[in-house]
Amino acid sequence: MNIDEKDRLILRHLGEDARMPVRELASRVGLSGPATGERIRRLEASGVIARFTVELDLAKLGFPLQAIVRIKPRPGNLHIVEDMIMGEPRFLDCDKVTGEDCFVVRLAVRSIADLDPVLLPFHDRAETNTAIVKSSPLKARNPL
Amino acid sequence: MNIDEKDRLILRHLGEDARMPVRELASRVGLSGPATGERIRRLEASGVIARFTVELDLAKLGFPLQAIVRIKPRPGNLHIVEDMIMGEPRFLDCDKVTGEDCFVVRLAVRSIADLDPVLLPFHDRAETNTAIVKSSPLKARNPL
DNA sequence: CCTGAAACCATGATAAC
DNA sequence: GTTATCATGGTTTCAGG
DSSP, X not given: OOOOHHHHHHXXXXXXXXXXXXXXXXXXXXXXXHHHHHXXXXXXXXXXXXXXXXXXXXXXXXXXXXXXXXXXXXXXXXHHHHHHHHTXXXXXXXXXXXXXXXXXXXXXXXXXXGHHHHHGGGTTTEEXXXXXXXXXXXXXXXXX | OOOOHHHHHHHHHHHHXXXXXXXXXXXXXXXXXXXXXXXXXXXXXXXXXXXXXXXEOTTTTTOOEEEEEEXXXXXXXXXXXXXXXXXXXXXXXXXXXXXXXXXXXXXXXXXXXXXXXXXXGGTTTEEXXXXXXXXXXXXXXXXX
């Protein structure tokens, strides 16, 4: 699929407000309604738009504390550690990375007291390095 | 604002498909259309729903490579480093954290060759530690 | 391949209860 | 909260460039 400048503009606008009426979006990118609707449909079908979703304020949902944890499983514990991550809903993101560590995860908890219970099961199977998130000046920006 | 179980169910469904018709969402949570619509409106007004957005496939947009970089500014360079991060669109996320490092950022680039030019300007002002993302088994899950 | 207009229909908003 | 009704907006279709 070929993405042109108008597609990128559409994606930028949808990223800011995915419920913008097609007609308004159309006027902003300089196209007609049907043409814009067709582009959205194609971007969705091709998978460039993975899904329409909502961005939540986790603090207001009762998870005001986030941490970024680097996890280095001990020999033989790679798969079990990955399964433990996937099975714990308080882990929001998980990336497998090159370098010293194997996983970099983000987690959200209700309080500082909840941090230890979440990470405790890992201490047998991995070395962890926890950094408390003080603020997030940038969240899920798109590079367009 | 008080969030009950039905609100959490609504948020879960919207997280998977934010364009689900209110009537369908209503039947899934066991409420009427207007009651569900009113709950969505309140969740939005209270900021629990920060915004409706699209999740993009960055690889299909020409940014197939992601990295997680820990950045530790040298003395006196904190603000300039933060400004440099904010001004570079290829940085997707930025968290200020406790511990050894100061920033943990995620970036997306077109190729491995693009990595160095993006990070080069930081070498004067900070120590960086770069981990290439091999895969992301978990992306933006919500803890509900 | 686009635009613009009109018809149609799904959907969100509203009113009354 | 519900149900019934109204109005908005998305999709499709067409004629024309």
